[in-house]
Amino acid sequence: MDALFLADDKLSAWLGELAAARRVLVPVREREAVVFRPYAAGVTPVLDRQANVPPKASVFPASEALMSFRYTKNPENLGQVAVEVHETIDAPPTVVFGGRPCDARGFLVFDRVYDTPKIQDTAYKKRRENTLFVTLACDDPQNTCFCNSIGSSPYDATGSDVLLTPVSGGYLVECASERGKELVESKLLSDGNALREEAKTVHASALSALGPAWNPSPAKAKLIEKFEDMGFWEDVSAKCISCGACTYLCPTCYCFNVTDERTGMKGERIRTWDTCMSYLFTLEASGHNPRPTKAHRLKNRVGHKFSYYPEIHGGPIACCGCGRCISLCPVSVDIREIVRLSIERPTAKPENK
Amino acid sequence: MTTLPNPYIPEIATIIETIQETPAIKTFRVTLNTPERMKSFRYEPGQVGQLSVFGVGEATFVINSPPTRMDYLQFSVMAAGEVTSRLHSLKAGDQIGVRAPLGNAFPYESMKGKNVVFVGGGIGMAPLRTLLLFMLDNRKDYGDISLLYGARSPEDMAFRYDLPDWTTRKDMKTVLTIDREAPGWEHTVGLIPNVLLDMNPSPENTVAVTCGPPIMIKFTLQALKKLGFPDESIYTTLEKRMKCGVGICGRCNIGTKYVCMDGPVFTYAELKKLPSEL
Numbered sequence: 065m066d067a068l069f070l071a072d073d074k075l076s077a078w079l080g081e082l083a084a085a086r087r088v089l090v091p092v093r094e095r096e097a098v099v100f101r102p103y104a105a106g107v108t109p110v111l112d113r114q115a116n117v118p119p120k121a122s123v124f125p126a127s128e129a130l131m132s133f134r135y136t137k138n139p140e141n142l143g144q145v146a147v148e149v150h151e152t153i154d155a156p157p158t159v160v161f162g163g164r165p166c167d168a169r170g171f172l173v174f175d176r177v178y179d180t181p182k183i184q185d186t187a188y189k190k191r192r193e194n195t196l197f198v199t200l201a202c203d204d205p206q207n208t209c210f211c212n213s214i215g216s217s218p219y220d221a222t223g224s225d226v227l228l229t230p231v232s233g234g235y236l237v238e239c240a241s242e243r244g245k246e247l248v249e250s251k252l253l254s255d256g257n258a259l260r261e262e263a264k265t266v267h268a269s270a271l272s273a274l275g276p277a278w279n280p281s282p283a284k285a286k287l288i289e290k291f292e293d294m295g296f297w298e299d300v301s302a303k304c305i306s307c308g309a310c311t312y313l314c315p316t317c318y319c320f321n322v323t324d325e326r327t328g329m330k331g332e333r334i335r336t337w338d339t340c341m342s343y344l345f346t347l348e349a350s351g352h353n354p355r356p357t358k359a360h361r362l363k364n365r366v367g368h369k370f371s372y373y374p375e376i377h378g379g380p381i382a383c384c385g386c387g388r389c390i391s392l393c394p395v396s397v398d399i400r401e402i403v404r405l406s407i408e409r410p411t412a413k414p415e416n417k
Numbered sequence: 418m419t420t421l422p423n424p425y426i427p428e429i430a431t432i433i434e435t436i437q438e439t440p441a442i443k444t445f446r447v448t449l450n451t452p453e454r455m456k457s458f459r460y461e462p463g464q465v466g467q468l469s470v471f472g473v474g475e476a477t478f479v480i481n482s483p484p485t486r487m488d489y490l491q492f493s494v495m496a497a498g499e500v501t502s503r504l505h506s507l508k509a510g511d512q513i514g515v516r517a518p519l520g521n522a523f524p525y526e527s528m529k530g531k532n533v534v535f536v537g538g539g540i541g542m543a544p545l546r547t548l549l550l551f552m553l554d555n556r557k558d559y560g561d562i563s564l565l566y567g568a569r570s571p572e573d574m575a576f577r578y579d580l581p582d583w584t585t586r587k588d589m590k591t592v593l594t595i596d597r598e599a600p601g602w603e604h605t606v607g608l609i610p611n612v613l614l615d616m617n618p619s620p621e622n623t624v625a626v627t628c629g630p631p632i633m634i635k636f637t638l639q640a641l642k643k644l645g646f647p648d649e650s651i652y653t654t655l656e657k658r659m660k661c662g663v664g665i666c667g668r669c670n671i672g673t674k675y676v677c678m679d680g681p682v683f684t685y686a687e688l689k690k691l692p693s694e695l
Binding site for chain 1: 420421423425471475497510512656665666667695
């Protein structure tokens with residue numbers, strides 16, 4: 065397929081075209097952070113840095129109704145109350161514009177769990193089908209980025225529908241999926257084939273800026289080996305304050321909570337993002353908690369991403385290498401360091417088992 | 418592309434009867450409101466369901482009536498948290514939500530031809546009841562059946578309506594025990610693991626199925642090992658806090674195993690392979 069070119073001064077017009085038929089989410093500055101919000105005329109997208117908050121909510125909202133319910137009293141017999149439930153799904157056609165390759169790839173981790181031959185998360189699946197990704201290749205990775213170590217790159221188009229690469233005067237626009245074709249049918253885009261070489265240079269320079277890749281795959285066995293080594297987990301979790309920022313800002317963290325809200329005779333069952341870093345996450349009604357300390361909980365988070373998930377799904381790691389859990393952690397917990405130590409440090413044998 | 422049903426939408430069911438089993442345990446017999454669904458509803462002994470009180474939430478319980486008796490689905494609920502406490506306030510005629518069946522089942526097919534020893538403690542008798550009644554309804558498929566059922570006191574013993582049958586029928590052996598002497602108690606007195614050792618069941622061609630409070634399971638497993646039961650022949654069920662019940666929401670896993678999907682039924686051999694996070 066031919067490469068196209070979008071000039072910088074046509075960006076707003078193209079976003080306007082895209083937004084005519086769908087919700088277009090773009091990274092914008094909101095107070096101190098860059099977050100994804102719906103595009104409207106006059107909005108200036110922030111495309112020169114990674115958004116602080118990934119576009120996870122585009123397909124997996126932080127809070128959504130799974131269903132509504134309504135109680136109805138029998139007017140002839142007020143003690144008799146019937147209840148009915150209705151599926152509530154909100155899946156507007158959406159384009160996520162200006163996310164990074166790691167952001168788009170995060171949903172691949174979801175897909176293996178949320179859309180399987182046995183179980184389909186209906187709302188997730190509908191939104192996934194209705195959401196396209198116009199992804200921006202990174203030309204200036206941060207020092208917390210490590211997508212190259214988890215089998216990706218700053219210009220990986222896997223999971224994206226269109227890939228943009230910053231070049232002089234604008235962006236090289238390449239279609240990355242069948243579904244991406246409808247997005248690049250615009251008179252605002254011109255022939256970009258002459259800029260392919262420049263884009264390749266941008267890609268190569270971004271990759272080299274990441275430094276040498278390291279191999280996290282030995283952690284799969286090592287993290288299981290260290291399951292009982294609580295000394296290790298107490299050490300690496302010592303500074304963690306259990307705030308959960310790492311999970312809320314992670315493009316691949318998919319755990320959720322379900323709660324009911326009722327007002328009078330009706331209400332909704334609501335799904336919200338949850339965090340395995342919270343004591344309440346696994347607290348049982350009896351008072352027993354299988355993950356009672358932050359050491360247990362961090363062990364589960366790292367173990368899930370780098371050991372259990374790859375074990376269950378035949379290889380892929382549940383991490384996209386975006387580095388947000390490192391750069392945005394208030395106490396500088398570094399998941400790369402924990403994975404590396406799990407591989408390098410000898411495992412203490414439990415005294416009695 | 419195939420589209421599967423929404424896994425979170427419960428079916429509406431009506432409580433047709435409640436039984437106050439013990440001060441803390443209440444049983445609900447429910448039928449699905451759609452008669453065709455009740456007729457086509459299939460499950461296996463050991464499988465669980467999520468009960469909804471809309472406006473309060475959902476919680477997981479084993480279906481403790483057997484699939485051989487489909488007049489209703491029975492769930493027994495110990496009041497412990499928000500949902501269970503609200504369930505206890507419900508009465509016949511009230512409507513709840515049911516998502517079932519979920520999870521795996523006891524391997525009742527591979528148990529055919531074998532002797533079965535049931536060891537239940539307190540509310541842990543619930544999953545055993547399903548399998549026991551299923552086996553009694555298919556009696557010729559199984560060898561000797563024995564049951565050891567214990568509770569702290571006579572008042573804490575659930576399923577008392579089953580006991581006259583279980584203690585008198587000729588095709589099973591039943592021992593009931595309580596922790597301490599109580600007036601009017603005509604059965605055994607003693608802690609379950611000790612009584613089990615006294616019963617001294619042979620492990621020969623025999624499977625053991627046990628469920629109860631964690632401390633009871635711990636010592637019952639030790640007793641079964643002392644009696645010579647291999648790890649592969651001992652079955653138990655696990656419980657965890659659950660939300661989705663379909664392997665997604667991420668809280669009931671022990672390493673790679675999700676209690677809601679890979680369980681609740683595990684052999685002792687499988688339990689030993691799990692990392693220690695019970």
